[in-house]
Amino acid sequence: MNTEEKRPLILISNDDGIDAPGIRSLIDFVSDMGDVWVVAPATVQSGKGHAITLDGIIKVEEVAPRNGSVVEYRCYGTPADCVKIAKNELLPRIPDICLSGINHGSNASINVIYSGTMAAVIEAGVEGIPAVGFSLCDMDWDSPMEQLREYVRLITRNALEKRLPAHTVLNVNFPTGEIKGIKVCRQAATRWEKEFEKRENPRGGNYYWMVGHPICMETGEDTDHWALSHGYVSVVPTTYDLTAHRSIEMIEAWEL
DSSP, X not given: OOHHHXXXXXXXXXXXXXXXXXXXXXXXXXXXXXXXXXEEESSOOTTOTTOOOOSSOOOEEEEOOSSTTOEEEEESSOHHHHHHHIIIIISSSOOSEEEEEEEESOOOGGGGGTOHHHHHHHHHHHTTOOEEEEEESOOOTTOOOGGGHHHXXXXXXXXXXXXXXXXXXXXXXXXXXXXXXXXXXBOOOEEEESOEEEEEOTTSSEEEEEXXXXXXOOOOTTBHHHHHHTTEEEEEEEEOOOOOGGGHHHHHTSOO
C-alpha cells in the first residue's frame, strides 16, 4: 500500500446543495485530513428525509474543484442517492468516513427523521461507513461558521481514529452564539405545532404554507434540546434500527 492509499478517503454530501455555504465550509475544514470527494445534490433537498429516486434517471456531473485536489460531483438526486451512487459508482474505494452538512438549520430532536442531511449519514451507516451529520441552528446562509472548525475537526478525527459502534452514526448540532463545549446526549422528545397556515387562492380554492415550530415535551438536562439551548454542541449517537426493542415483550403478550 502506498502513502496515498493510506490517507483517509472522506466522502462529503449534504441536503442544501453543492453550492451552499455550509458544505463549502465543511470541505474547507477537513480538506487536509484526507482525500476528499464531494457528491452533493445539485439543488436544495431539505426535508426530503431518506427519499431515493425510483421513477427517473439520476444525472451526475463532475464539476471543477474549488478547493485544491478535492474531487466534486453534482448529483441531480436526493442526499441518499448521492451516497449510494458515490459508493457504488464514483469513489475509488469504500470511504473511511462520510460527513454531511454543515446544514443551515437545526436537525436536532424530531427533525432528524425529516432531515436530508442525516439521510446521507444514515445511508452511509447502513453500508457500514462511519458517518457524521453537522448542522448549525441558524437558517441564515450568511451565518459565520469559522467558529465551528475546531469542533468539526475534533469530532471527525475521533470518528476516523476510534470508529463508531455498529449501526450507529452521529447527529451533531451547533448552537448559535458562543459555544461552551460539547455534550454527548440523547434526542429530546419533540413534536411540531401549528404546522400549516391556510390561505385563500384568489383563483379559487385554498393553499397552505408550512409554518410550524417544534415543541419540546421534556426538560431533561441530558437531551440535545437542553444542550443547544444552553450553548453546547449536541452529539447524539443515532441508530437506524427503528425497532422498539423494549416493546417487543408487551406486543408478544397480545392475543395475536
